Amino acid sequence: MRSDVFDRTVAAIASRAQWFLLIEELPTRKGFLQAVAPSLKVVGVFALVVVTVLQEELRIVGPLVVLSVLLAVASRIPLRTFLGRLAGPPLVAAVVVAPQAVLMGGPQLSVVPLSVEGVDYVATFTVRVAACVGFLSLLLLTTRFSTLLSGFDRLRVPRIAVLLLAITYRYLLVFFAELERMVRARRSRTLTDPDLRRTWRDSGNFLGTFLLRSLERGERVGRAARARGGTGGTPHRPPTRLGRADLAFGLVVAVTVLGVTVA
Template sequence: MNRADPIGRSAGTLTDRTRGLLRDERVASRDGWLQAVHPVVKLLGIVALLVVTVTFETPSPPAAVLAVTIVLAALSRVSLAVHGLRTAVPTAIALLIVAPQAVLISGPTLLGPVSVPGGTYVATFALRVGASVSLLGLLLSTTRFTSLLSALRSLRAPRTAVTLLSITYRYLLVVFEELSRLVLARRSRRVRRATLGESWREAGSLLGTFLLRALDRGERVGRSARSRGGTSGRVYAHQHAIGFADAAFAFVVFGTGTAGVLLA
């Protein structure tokens, strides 16, 4: 794909990256710490750390949670480069959005027009986003999706919510598979290098065709599910006994929560 075809290149990259992210369970299959933790214990621990992250109004608790997630990622054999990139991008966007508050909130001056309350608010907000994204990234990368659904059902989560989550995950795979076919068909029909103007003019046609095919595929998936008895199927998970890894993770969560209270 050449530089004169930004539409095809961008759509192809988006499709490949998203499909790889949804299907890739290699990290969840590795011999790491979080992989050995029972999904129910892991889910409860992540939720508890999220509560610590968003409860306090000072930057110290979310900073402590973020530091813990980095250590957990290393012990779970998660690529720190990939995990750091997935965490840094949403954090940078949040920081960019909330940065004006450092000047707009009045109070004692910290540096130039930046006030102490404003700087504290911006730092707390950015660290909250970073810690939350890092926690959710660890949960999703170290837990198989079927195990996560089983954990939600074990915790008596609303059946409708769990079913919708399962359908959404499966349909995302179908949607991006359809987009991949459209991109491949577009590439195969091109016999010469496209100009930038031609690529942008073709974007509307590609998007419209993709939306129509996605809706049509959704209807077919829905009819197929109803013909098989509905969409609330049972999730089969491997037997997973609670052991030392679970106790150690619970201790880390308790220690982080205690540290967050003391630092607040």
């Protein structure tokens, strides 16, 4: 059984995606955000993200990233896990807006031909993306998906939107599980080290077959759900009283929003 670059790349993507979707250990830990009611957590994170997006100064956006890290520590989320989720999107954002450091006018840095205003814009945009990703990661890492759906339902989010989110989540699980199975099957049939030309040719066939199989399997999942009476509603959870963690989180969000607005 041999593997090539294509196999290893696709297997890594499938494995990381399933880890991202199926993580169940962190929401059960006795941490700060784990004890917050899901509906309040959704509203609080939404408020923090909106406030972050509206900021245009690095001196304000920077502390918001620090706040997300502190909340992760208080929620007993390993920093390696949290920073691993936090690193990717800001790097992509930095690459996308990097040309603005050259294209924007104004005074230039003395060492390199980059404008001061452009560098500040790139840094602010990147840190802003990091803060938003950090807050959203906190929501996903500390809340089971079923609990998150219950929170949306309690907030009176349109039922069709909740069902579409549940179906999308279910299909993504099927999608990446099928991808991992196909990679495993391809490895078991490969006895020699393939050259670059063969890898390129086989990758096209692999992707075409994968799309067809994932479509067929998704249809079977849909038929199975309809046979059981539908896609299933969100589980009913009795209303809970606000506890200390809820009040503390609400206070953190209120102070943050007020402080950012006044600054």
